[in-house]
Amino acid sequence: MTLEGRIHVAGAGVISAIGNSADETLHSFRNNLSGIGSITLFDSIHRGVLPVGEVKLSNRELAVKLGDKKDVTRTALLGIHAAREAVQNAGVDVTKWRTGLISATTVGGMDKTEEFFNEFISDSKKGRLRNVVNHECGKTTELIADDLGIRGFISTINTACSSSVNAIAFGARLINHGLLDVVIAGGTDALTKFTLNGFNSLMILDQKECRPFDASRSGLNLGEGAGFLVLVSERVRKENNLHTMGYVSGFANTNDAFHQTASSPDGRGSFSAMQKALAMSGLQPADIDYINLHGTGTLNNDLSEGTAVARLFGERYPRLSSTKACTGHTLGASGGIEAVFSIMAIRHQCVFPNLRFENPIPEIGLIPQQQFEAGLKISHVMSNSFGFGGNCSSMIFSKE
Amino acid sequence: MEQLMADLKKQIIEALNLKHLKPEDIGDEQSLFVEGLGLDSIDALELIVLLQQQYNIKMANPQDGPQIFKSVKTMAEYIRANQPV
Amino acid sequence: MAVYINGKGNISPQKTWGDEPLLSSPRDYAGSKLECVQPDYTQFLDVRQLRRMSRVIKMGMAAGTLALREAGVAVPDGIITGTGYGCLEDTGTFLTKMVESNESALNPTPFIQSTHNTIGSQIALLLQCQGYNQTYTQRAFSFENVLLDCILELKDNPKQSILAGGVDEITNISHKIEERFGIYRQDSLSSLELFNSTGRGTLQGEGAAYFVLSGEKQNLCKVSLISVATFYKPGNHLLSDIEAFLKSCSLEAGDVDLVISGKSGDSRLGKEADLITSSLFPSSSTALFKHLCGEFSSASAFALWLGTRIIEEQQIPGIILERNAKRPVKNCLIYNPYFNDYHSLILLRAC
Numbered sequence: 035m036t037l038e039g040r041i042h043v044a045g046a047g048v049i050s051a052i053g054n055s056a057d058e059t060l061h062s063f064r065n066n067l068s069g070i071g072s073i074t075l076f077d078s079i080h081r082g083v084l085p086v087g088e089v090k091l092s093n094r095e096l097a098v099k100l101g102d103k104k105d106v107t108r109t110a111l112l113g114i115h116a117a118r119e120a121v122q123n124a125g126v127d128v129t130k131w132r133t134g135l136i137s138a139t140t141v142g143g144m145d146k147t148e149e150f151f152n153e154f155i156s157d158s159k160k161g162r163l164r165n166v167v168n169h170e171c172g173k174t175t176e177l178i179a180d181d182l183g184i185r186g187f188i189s190t191i192n193t194a195c196s197s198s199v200n201a202i203a204f205g206a207r208l209i210n211h212g213l214l215d216v217v218i219a220g221g222t223d224a225l226t227k228f229t230l231n232g233f234n235s236l237m238i239l240d241q242k243e244c245r246p247f248d249a250s251r252s253g254l255n256l257g258e259g260a261g262f263l264v265l266v267s268e269r270v271r272k273e274n275n276l277h278t279m280g281y282v283s284g285f286a287n288t289n290d291a292f293h294q295t296a297s298s299p300d301g302r303g304s305f306s307a308m309q310k311a312l313a314m315s316g317l318q319p320a321d322i323d324y325i326n327l328h329g330t331g332t333l334n335n336d337l338s339e340g341t342a343v344a345r346l347f348g349e350r351y352p353r354l355s356s357t358k359a360c361t362g363h364t365l366g367a368s369g370g371i372e373a374v375f376s377i378m379a380i381r382h383q384c385v386f387p388n389l390r391f392e393n394p395i396p397e398i399g400l401i402p403q404q405q406f407e408a409g410l411k412i413s414h415v416m417s418n419s420f421g422f423g424g425n426c427s428s429m430i431f432s433k434e
Numbered sequence: 435m436e437q438l439m440a441d442l443k444k445q446i447i448e449a450l451n452l453k454h455l456k457p458e459d460i461g462d463e464q465s466l467f468v469e470g471l472g473l474d475s476i477d478a479l480e481l482i483v484l485l486q487q488q489y490n491i492k493m494a495n496p497q498d499g500p501q502i503f504k505s506v507k508t509m510a511e512y513i514r515a516n517q518p519v
Numbered sequence: 520m521a522v523y524i525n526g527k528g529n530i531s532p533q534k535t536w537g538d539e540p541l542l543s544s545p546r547d548y549a550g551s552k553l554e555c556v557q558p559d560y561t562q563f564l565d566v567r568q569l570r571r572m573s574r575v576i577k578m579g580m581a582a583g584t585l586a587l588r589e590a591g592v593a594v595p596d597g598i599i600t601g602t603g604y605g606c607l608e609d610t611g612t613f614l615t616k617m618v619e620s621n622e623s624a625l626n627p628t629p630f631i632q633s634t635h636n637t638i639g640s641q642i643a644l645l646l647q648c649q650g651y652n653q654t655y656t657q658r659a660f661s662f663e664n665v666l667l668d669c670i671l672e673l674k675d676n677p678k679q680s681i682l683a684g685g686v687d688e689i690t691n692i693s694h695k696i697e698e699r700f701g702i703y704r705q706d707s708l709s710s711l712e713l714f715n716s717t718g719r720g721t722l723q724g725e726g727a728a729y730f731v732l733s734g735e736k737q738n739l740c741k742v743s744l745i746s747v748a749t750f751y752k753p754g755n756h757l758l759s760d761i762e763a764f765l766k767s768c769s770l771e772a773g774d775v776d777l778v779i780s781g782k783s784g785d786s787r788l789g790k791e792a793d794l795i796t797s798s799l800f801p802s803s804s805t806a807l808f809k810h811l812c813g814e815f816s817s818a819s820a821f822a823l824w825l826g827t828r829i830i831e832e833q834q835i836p837g838i839i840l841e842r843n844a845k846r847p848v849k850n851c852l853i854y855n856p857y858f859n860d861y862h863s864l865i866l867l868r869a870c
Binding site: 035078079080140147148151152154155158159163166167170171172173175176179185186187188189190191192193194200204207208211227228231232233234235236287288289290291292293294295302303306421422423424425 | 598603604605613614615617618619621622623625626627630631632633634635636637639640641643644646647648649650651652653654655656657658660661664668671674675676695696699700749751752753860
């Protein structure tokens with residue numbers, strides 16, 4: 035496909051382990067800070083054993099800050115927090131235009147469902163129903179839409195860890211086809227016992243702080259958060275005289291079709307996602323100034339993704355980093371959070387650190403960016419997100 | 435050892451839902467993975483859970499899997515060597 | 520641009536596959552649960568491939584295979600799936616074990632297969648389909664989102680064949696929980712009598728229906744998908760939204776030959792559905808279907824299968840007929856409400 039007119043990014047909002055807003059996040063990046071630490075917000079036998087990237091606000095604090103949000107799931111609270119920031123920041127009246135909300139999540143209201151299950155398991159007549167009423171992924175999106183006053187179009191995507199990029203791409207396509215004028219797109223996922231134990235059962239959680247793209251890497255740390263962009267059509271930009279932050283220039287969604295959880299050794303799915311995204315944007319590999327890697331820190335992902343990057347970009351590869359060393363892997367939210375980071379890289383002409391890197395993966399030899407660096411020329415940024423089930427997505431943002 | 439291997443075969447069939455197999459279909463030294471029974475890395479994780487649930491053995495490093503889960507015999511040997519008394 | 524329905528496959532509480540005439544022997548259920556008639560899955564896959572799959576994955580895989588076979592497509596260019604709840608059985612299994620065993624020695628398989636994209640990605644893995652792969656999970660808009668995505672994809676590149684479906688399952692856990700919300704019938708009456716008795720609640724349903732959609736018409740294809748729309752909390756705009764939808768399709772209400780209404784049989788709901796069929800489409804035939812498949816997030820996929828079959832055969836089975844206008848069915852509109860907040864439209868046309 036081709037993009038007829040530009041799909042502009044008018045606003046961005048983010049919350050993660052390294053900050054409750056885009057400004058706080060930039061401050062953390064500037065100081066090369068990590069948000070990884072011990073579990074503090076819920077009980078688990080893994081507390082003190084498995085490090086995680088928690089958002090530094092409890093449910094109660096979030097509910098009070100957002101106002102009137104009692105009994106709302108953590109995934110929705112985080113989503114509302116970031117989506118509000120994005121909308122305020124965009125300065126577009128979402129009720130005036132044909133506006134859609136496309137959100138991604140993998141756990142939905144699981145944090146509350148877990149509370150429900152503790153009582154429900156022993157007696158199916160027990161458990162507070164208000165704890166399961168928001169279980170569905172789509173309910174999370176409803177809660178965010180209702181908060182923002184969006185009635186037109188809502189959609190939720192769950193393609194595991196690539197979900198958010200697909201949400202942003204669907205939004206861009208709906209604007210491109212003239213069906214919507216404004217789309218708030220991204221994703222949100224809270225840290226839950228369900229995902230913590232799930233990834234633990236796969237034995238891919240590192241008991242130390244994760245080391246993406248390092249030879250000594252041995253797994254990921256889970257994180258949580260939300261990231262949303264406000265996408266607008268050319269017409270909306272003109273009529274509102276908006277000074278936008280960048281635009282979506284290309285994206286692609288492919289499937290590795292290799293294994294249920296593992297990526298193919300040569301990263302055939304990720305290679306083709308990056309290649310197709312480049313083709314759509316009309317750019318050459320050499321035009322990319324920075325890659326925000328998927329870079330989970332597992333043996334398999336980083337080798338597979340690194341192999342694909344090395345094959346596509348050759349020896350003169352752009353600056354690249356995995357910001358998951360700072361935030362942890364935020365699953366369905368990661369593509370949204372990292373889309374906001376990509377836009378920040380363009381807006382502030384900077385790149386972000388891949389913390390704890392010491393030695394390159396011997397098979398591929400890629401050396402990521404180790405420190406925050408500003409004063410660069412950043413015109414085109416690629417962001418990768420891959421997930422279980424072979425879902426691979428890549429997206430390119432460009433400077434206006 | 436014979437009994438342990440016979441038990442293991444039943445447990446493997448049960449845990450991995452290998453309904454098309456009977457215990458006697460699995461040779462003691464037959465390869466469990468690719469060219470043998472055709473098991474994959476998810477099955478390897480399930481076998482780690484099996485060791486924990488049935489034999490109380492906690493395998494810390496999944497990287498050791500291929501060596502230990504080569505065959506029913508290597509699994510049995512590993513259990514003998516590591517089972518808590 | 521037209522989107523052609525070149526193939527379809529449907530696993531549902533009715534026998535909806537094979538050579539039987541459309542709904543020739545409708546199945547009647549007592550109680551509030553309508554579970555799928557299960558085909559013999561070994562006709563689709565060998566036991567090795569089936570061993571790890573939960574019921575919902577098998578249902579999706581079977582429906583997808585049936586659709587591809589009918590369309591004569593070996594590997595589609597993309598796979599798009601809609602599911603409100605995703606793989607609930609595996610989710611429930613993992614959650615239960617996690618609580619019961621206090622987070623230790625957990626089997627990874629149910630976790631791996633709990634994510635919503637498992638169905639679409641398992642089909643991709645089986646077919647070695649490396650193309651576009653997407654899963655929507657917006658409750659009762661999940662399948663409608665799938666169709667919208669398909670329309671966009673095919674507008675960009677009409678040559679593609681896309682496998683598009685809606686899949687959801689009932690589990691014991693979901694039934695127990697949802698029952699407590701008071702949304703299902705308590706009277707254990709015959710499911711086929713759902714619309715002949717007024718009562719509170721509906722029936723819980725499930726199903727898997729996939730379609731092969733393409734911008735290029737395959738020889739045997741008789742039905743095209745014209746448009747789809749979703750309305751979230753439309754309030755009193757619903758009727759005017761429907762009129763605007765028809766206008767965007769260059770149709771007047773009188774042009775609609777058949778309205779398939781997703782009324783759920785719950786006497787507390789369904790006022791909009793009755794108003795729509797009586798005031799907006801007084802001269803159209805009308806049909807109901809949720810006594811056959813129950814209420815669930817992706818029930819509109821069952822309705823799309825039904826509408827397609829009706830257009831193909833130019834016959835509306837008596838078991839679904841609400842009002843017979845005795846018109847040939849060229850334009851068929853599916854209106855699907857889901858509780859109070861979700862309303863959707865799908866327009867089909869004979870081609």
